[in-house]
Amino acid sequence: MADKPLRSQKSYGKLDRDGFIHRSWIKGTGLPDHVFDGRPIIGICNTWSELVTCQVHLRELAGFVKRGIWEAGGVPIEFPAMSLPETQMRPTAMLFRNLLAMEVEESIRANPIDGVVLMGGCDKTTPGLLMGAASVDLPAIFVSSGSMLNGKFQGHDIGSGTDVWRFSEAVRAGEMTLADFMSAEAGMSRSAGVCNTMGTASTMASLTEALGISLPNNAALPAVDSRRKVLAHVTGNRIVQLVKDDVRISQVITRQAFENAILMHAAVGGSTNAVVHLLALAGRLGVPLDLHDFDEIAREAPLLVNLMPSGKYLMEDFCYAGGAPAVMKELGSLIHRDAVTVSGLTQGEIADAAQVWNREVIGTREAPIGPSSGVWVLKGNLCPDGAILKPSAATPELLTHRGRAVVFETIEDYHARIDDPDLEVDATSILVLKGCGPKGYPGMPEVGNMALPPKLLHQGVRDMVRISDARMSGTAYGTVILHVAPEAEAGGPLALVRNGDEIVLDGPNRTLDLLVDEAELVRRRQAWEAGREPSKYTRGWYKLYIDTVLQADRGVDLDFLVGKSTADVTRESH
Template sequence: MADKPLRSAKSYGKLDRDGFIHRSWIKGTGLPDHVFDGRPIIGICNTWSELVTCQFHLRDLAEYVKRGVWEAGGVPIEFPAMSLPETQMRPTAMLFRNLLAMEVEESIRANPIDGVVLLGGCDKTTPGQLMGAASVDLPTMVVSSGPMLNGKFQGKDIGSGTDVWRFSEQVRAGEMSLKDFLSAEAGMSRSHGTCNTMGTASTIASLIEALGVSLPNNAALPGVDSRRKTLAHLTGMRIVELVKQDVRLSQILTREAFENAILMHAAIGGSTNAVVHLIALAGRVGLELTLDDFDRIGREAPLLVNLMPSGKYLMEDFCYAGGVPAVMNVLGERLRRDVMTVSGHTQGEIADAAQVWNSEVIGTPEAPIGPSSGVWVLRGNLAPRGAIIKPSAATPELLTHKGRAVVFENIEDYHARIDDPDLEVDETSILVLKGCGPKGYPGMPEVGNMALPPKLLHKGVRDMVRISDARMSGTAYGTVILHVAPEAEAGGPLALVRNGDEIVVDGPNRSLELLVDDAELQRRREDWEATREPSKFTRGWYKLYIDTVLQADQGADLEFLVGKSSSEVTRESH
């Protein structure tokens, strides 16, 4: 046992009135006297919900964590946290990531626990949980829910999200029947678990391994695989040891750990959403992570993983090919090998013990799936603080492009006009969407991969340059420029773009320019400021969020939550 006294002893170790109250009320759950003999109390933060396939099985998984905790001499106590079902929540799950982070932070800090295991899976759930836990800084481990099995349709594998976008465009172009479309729906989600593509959920689970806050193979084991239950059991055992050794989350989430995560993000062709989440998480432990770090470090690694939307395979295939440890093995000396993980082993040791079992799924630096990609960070007078694009999901010919803007002032304007046969647009146009950033929507929804106009789909056009202050699903693809900062609602230059303006995209040189002179932009700004209407959100979480949320390049956290915190409670209980 570590020399430092257990945090839970302040509640359960007192032989006085307060100790009586704390022990007596928790004994009502069936705990016997002897578990209060100085054993570590392990909180299991569970986002189980029937609202989402991703977390549907987490109650079951929690029981295996408990087995491991008991076996190692700890006391497991499960507690809930809100679930953020990406496909169900309105207006967008991202609006509530920071609310979940606040809930998790205060639940961990306020309760007498010594360490915590985070159970989550869907896109915003794991980042929110880990942000909250990082602010408290107890020994912490993550068990992700795992991906669902490969989808099946007409004898072929289909992927979550990625094939939805593809099928939808085919229906709109008259190339797929509605009957087949609905048949594909029935075969896409065949088990519980997260999206089976390298969308945001799978990306975050992979980065959790790269950060070192989970045991190896956390990312790729399917949600229905019995080995995920074994991993949960071993996590329960290991978290007790971390408490005894007083290994806190801040000792794992180092600068080098974040660099490994950025390398992994590039190697797997990860979701653009991970950029926002990693920056926010780094802010919670007092580290400065910037967009430039993603562009710079990401160049070190080629695209190594052949998964949708950047490739052809799915997470089940990734698991059988060796998963994240195999990718770390292939990264070789690019990996920050001395970084310690919650397993007690360095990332280098984990990588050395791994092997690639399918070179079609996991390539090598000598024979990569694609060139160095990661994310590109574009800057210019249209995005002074940056915008991002995922080149591995884009059309190469469009990564350098000049076109006239077709502007949608907000998502309602887009939906009202995109199908209009008289819309003035051609394949060289650039679709521009405003009002979908952190403050503007609010919540920064996944609408940046705007569906193309039907009049162009019928001509065979399948990609166009699209620019917005929104996000896009990690399962999506296309030449989509996202996270423009500052956003339109915050007065960024995006707010000033008008129909017919020429925009120049130069991806290789990281440039995004609006070809309008400064004097004209100033006139437009004066008009924009004069016609702004007050926010319609005047109460509750929406108002708190809008008033305090940071821009995308800063992680879209709330400004008063950035920086280190602690596990100390400011007042003793009475």
């Protein structure tokens, strides 16, 4: 046992009135006297919900975590946190990531627990849980919900999200019937679990392993695989030991851990959403991490994993091929092998024990699935604070491109005009969407991968350069420039783009420029500022969010939540 007294003993260990109150009320849940003998009290922060396939099975999985905690001599106490169903929440789940983080932070800090098991999986749930726990800095460990089984349709595997976008474009192009499109629906999501592609959920699960905050194989084991129950049980064992050894989240998720995560992100062809999530998590921990780190650190890391949307296979195949530990093995000398993990092993020891079982799914650095992947970080007069592009999901010929802007001022404007056969657009045009950044939507929705105009789809066009201050689904693909900072709503140059303006993308040189002279931009800015209307959001979470949210290059966290915090409460109970 660590010399430092258990935090829970301040509530449950006192033989006075306060101790009486704390013990008596928790005994009402069915706990006997002898569990208050100084054993670690372990919180299980569970985002279970019937609103989301990703986490619908977490109540059952929590039972295996509890079993492991009891076995190791701890006392498990489960408590809820809000679930963020990506496909159900309106206007966008990202609007509520920081709210979840605040709830998790205060729930952990306020209650007499010594460590916490975080349980989640859907896109914004994993970063929200990690951000909240990081701000308290108790011993913590993550259990992801796991991915759903491979989708099946007409004798073929289909992937969550990725094939939705593909099928939808095929219907709009007249190449797929609506009846076939609707029949694919039932076969896409065949079990509990997160998207079976390398979308944001599976990306973040993979990054928990690279960050060292989950046990090996946490990312790829399917949600319904019995081995995920075993992993949950062993996770319960480990959190008790982490408390006894006083291993806190800040000792695990270090600068080295973030660099390993960036390498993992590139190697798996991970979601662009991971960029804002890792930046926000680093901000909570006080770890220096910059947008350009994602480009610089990952330049030597090729695409090693052949999964949709950057490749062919799905998460179930990734599991059978060796999962995240096998990727770390193939990254070899690029990773920080001495980085610690919650398993008690270093990343190097985990990698050494891993095997690759299918080279079609996981390649080698010498024979990768694709070239250096990750994200490209662009700069230029259109994105002075940066924008990102995922080259492995883009059309190579479009990574260097010059075209005229077709501008949509809002997402409503886009929906109203994109199907218009008289829309002035051709294959060389660049679609520009404004008003969808952190403040603008609000919440920075996944609308950056704009569907193409039907008039071009019928001509065989399947990709165009698209630019916005929005995000896109991790399951999506295309030559899509995202997270333009500052966003239009914050007065970034994106707000000043007009129809017909020429824009130049030079991906290899990481530049994105609007070819409009500065004097004209000054005139446009004056007109834009004069025409601004006051925000229609005047109360509640929306107002707090809009007033304090940071831009994409800083992780889209709230400004007053950045920086290290502690597990200390301001006053003792009386």
